[in-house]
Amino acid sequence: MTNQQIAQIFNHIADILEIQGENVFKIRAYQKAAETIANFTGDISALSEKELAELPGIGKAIAQKTKELVETGKLKYYEDLKKSEYAPLVELLQIQSVGPKHARLLYDRLGVKSISDLEKAAKQEKIRKLAGMGEKTEENILKGISALRKHKERIPIGEILPRVEIIFAELEKLKETKQALIAGSLRRFKETIGDADILIASEKPKPIMDAFVKIPQVTRVLSQGETKSSVITKDGFQVDLRVVEAESFGAAAHYFTGSKAHNVKIRTMAVRKGIKVNEYGIFKGKRRIASRTEEEVYKSLGMQWMPPEMREDWGEIELALKHKIPALVELKDIKGDLQMHSTWSDGWNSIEEMAQDGIDCGYEYIAITDHSPTLGITRGLTEERVYKQIEEIRKINKKYKNFRILTGIEVDVRENGQLDLPNSVLKELDIVVASIHTKFNLPKEQMTTRIIKALENPVVDILGHPTGRLLGKREPFEVDMEKIIKAAKANKKVLELNGCPDRLDLTDIYLKQAREKGVKIAISTDSHKNLHLKEWMRYGVGMARRGWLEKKDVVNTLPLDKFLKFLATP
């Protein structure tokens, strides 16, 4: 049973308990445990009950339940809960404006058990007759149902960020705006986004709020207050805008950047010291001791400022207290891009066009890594075409002075772990990226062996998109990442962080694990169009920062000469 599956069960338990009207702190305990498990970098199922109970937010009871789940594949407590008459109501919680109290009321009074029951009741105007509910509520429920149907999932960051930046630019240029920031999970560069948060400092919030709800992308206003408004855009995602005074900007930025877990921990810590933390500042009694900048806010709590990407309560608070926050890799540190495709296989642009965009990015090198023959649909390179492409690249390279196109390939790893082209050919290339594109559903052990075999092959430099996931489209294949990281370390191989926003693979928790083991990472865009080079690297770097990677952990921060030396060292 995977960490994610276990976490999901505890979250489901929390939902059922919530509708049953259980103690809110008990509910929160299950949610916190689920979060710990989901973010755990190792295999939860490998831990003993004692080790489990040492994890934050997991005590005796949940440790024991986790063990039961891992060992028997079932949990009696959970099975019993699912039999509760209230269990089906969990579905209703997905609807905006419907919480546990309303779900219960709707069931107890109208027998509503599903979203379609709810829709029927709303259309028959039965909901408005319930105590504490009215016409507006009924209307909001119907809108909530249609919004849910339109957009169920969290959105990949690559889809949402550029759109939010357009809205942000509109607000930033208003004359009443003094300071502005995209906050929330977008600022933390989380791979998928639920909704967007924008923060503005201004002494005149009203005109900003008025402008916000009138932006052409807005189709529905969920709420509009003096300092806080929420809207839904035509693309179906929610944007929250918060306006504070400039004096509070740092405290508000901290608060609205989150994550929730990070904030809760900081507030809890502060409370013990008799300090109150809210979006307006850090308060000792009535006196505000910090608020204007984030640095000031952290400092007032005895902490060093830290990059937003780290704020997940993954140990960053402890580091900040010791003033040991690492200097994370930045976009400007990147000196080259190590995976991209040209018209030789399934790319849209010529090698020269790709190179030009590499130069425009300020890089010293790029690697052209077209596909290998197995992927017929991509017009993968045969042996003969590999040699031809090497020739072609040599010719093109003569045109450049301070820039180099590296010859390379993204070679397919076959089911048995062998590569799609012989080593005699592959060793002629500067860079060999080995990736899996077929047979995704092998059993975990077989997949792990397959990949390790590729990592043991001396011609391989980088393991491409190591888990094969496509956000919202394809789950990562089953593989023992701990073993892969070990094998990469043992064979001195690089793991790719594929920055294509649909992939972002490796993901943060594995990057953090790889970093701890001293495995190097290549941040690549896997561009199939020249424009992607410029657009996608920031997502890769964002994810790298979420994995706490520093410049030294990322091979393509090396200047060309050092990078070539790195490749040449066995």
Next chain:
DNA sequence: GCCGTTTTCGGCCCGACTGTTTTCAGTCG
């Protein structure tokens, strides 16, 4: 259900907005 140089029991982060009420519960982040 978890947790502890203030506690092994009694706490558990904090505030805005809405809708339906006339002072606040529910929802959300």
